[in-house]
Amino acid sequence: DAGITQSPRYKITETGRQVTLMCHQTWSHSYMFWYRQDLGHGLRLIYYSAAADITDKGEVPDGYVVSRSKTENFPLTLESATRSQTSVYFCASRIAGQNEQYFGPGTRLTVT
C-alpha cells in the first residue's frame, strides 16, 4: 500500500524557472490539498481539490497553479519561482465525508 507520495523529495531551482511538484495517492481519495510550511509557521493551504477537474484556492495561492485531470494526481506548478517560495511543500488527501487528512512526506524546495 503505497499511500501518498511526493516527488521530488528535494529540489533546488533558480529564480524565474518553472517547477512542478508531483503528488500521487493510491487510495482514490476525492479531496487533495497542497500546503507549504515555512520556518516558524504552521502549514498554510495553497490549493485544494474536491475531485478531478475541481480545484479551488486556499490561503496563499498567488504564484502557484494546480491541475487535477486524474483523481490520483495533483501536481503543483510554480510558474516563475521566487525566493519567497523556498519552503517545504506537503500534499494531503482525504476521503469525502471524513475528517482525517493523510499527508505525504513533503518536498523541500529551495529557490536560489
Add this chain to the structure above:
Amino acid sequence: DAKTTQPNSMESNEEEPVHLPCNHSTISGTDYIHWYRQLPSQGPEYVIHGLTSNVNNRMASLAIAEDRKSSTLILHRATLRDAAVYYCILSPLTSGTYKYIFGTGTRLKVLA
C-alpha cells in the same frame, strides 16, 4: 475562521501522562476540533478529532470543555516517539471541504 492558541513548548518524562491544552474561545457550533502531530522531517499525522463529547482512540484521548472554548489532548503514557509538534485545528464544516488552518503548535519534548 476561528483561531486556536497553544503553548509553544512542553516537556514530559517518558512513561508519564501528557496534557496538551488548546484554547479556541471563538469556536462556532459546527467547528470540529482536530489534533495532528508532526514528527521531525515528516508530514503531519492525524491523532484524533471531536465535536462535543470526549473521544478516545488508540493514540490518545481528547477532552473537550463543556463550553467548547478549550480542549486538551491527553497522551496516557508518553514515549520518546511522541516527541513532535502537536497542532490543534478547528475545521469549519463548510460544504464538506474541511479546510484546515494550522497554527504554530506545541513542541513536545519527551525526556528519557
